[in-house]
């Protein structure tokens with residue numbers, strides 16, 4: 001009798017402990033998968049297929065891969081069937097479920113009049129930012145143009161006009177809170193598109209996509225390949241092609257999730273140590289040399305010189321940041337609230353052209369800029 005009451009108490013203590021643990025355990029990681037277009041919005045058109053169907057096919061396969069292989073992850077689709085959704089509704093869904101990561105899936109195309117229409121190929125992955133080339137702007141324009149299907153788009157989208165180049169200036173001054181995570185994830189997806197899915201590499205790029213601007217979490221948009229190229233269209237509409245593309249994104253997701261878990265756990269162990277009764281130990285913070293310190297001697301006057309700009313972010317990165325893909329030393333200058341990162345410096349245009357080639361292989365949107373008296377010449 002005594003024993004069994006002890007047993008019961010032990011059991012209830014155990015239960016309370018276990019329940020407590022489940023309450024304390026972190027909430028599921030929420031990934032929002034956004035199949036671009038749908039319903040009356042077909043997206044880009046191929047010979048035999050529509051963008052909206054390819055996007056949905058890959059989105060559902062990706063969701064299934066995540067559900068079958070990852071624990072503690074909740075998959076939310078903005079659409080899981082052929083229905084029309086506005087860009088704003090897609091962002092609203094992601095924000096409402098408090099997504100931890102947003103993946104928008106699209107298929108690329110180029111203008112009907114373009115001579116390359118049947119030969120252009122390759123996958124690209126995009127994060128939010130100001131486009132650095134007309135080509136990048138065109139992709140954002142095309143993907144944003146679905147806004148025109150709404151009657152009252154100019155009030156709903158705060159005066160943003162998808163086809164007006166001037167409209168895109170808002171992306172220059174936007175706060176990119178999740179830039180670093182988004183770019184890291186985008187780079188991993190892009191790597192997988194090449195290695196897992198055998199795509200031509202069109203790189204990680206930036207442009208002003210409305211749907212990315214309005215989601216408050218790390219967010220990327222992929223352009224799988226070109227629907228206007230019959231060979232790629234065949235690949236993208238095939239079961240095996242879609243599976244490869246989904247697997248590529250899944251591999252990058254899986255890596256992102258385990259990095260995320262590692263950071264969460266690191267955070268937890270710090271909590272435990274500070275909560276314990278042991279005397280507090282001041283943690284030694286090893287100050288990494290920041291890029292600023294490397295850019296100090298940049299006050300030359302009376303000289304014109306050139307640098308290669310390859311990235312713009314709203315904040316300062318440490319000199320050893322992974323974001324620089326091994327480029328060193330990196331410098332920066334500030335402009336319009338952004339830190340604009342550069343590599344190389346020369347008064348000789350031919351010399352900087354060589355540097356530019358090197359940077360361009362890592363950052364395809366890199367370009368040469370000119371400084372006079374320590375100031376950028378526009």
Ligand SMILES: [Zn+2]
Pocket residue numbers: 036037043044051105106107143
């Ligand atoms: Zn699209």
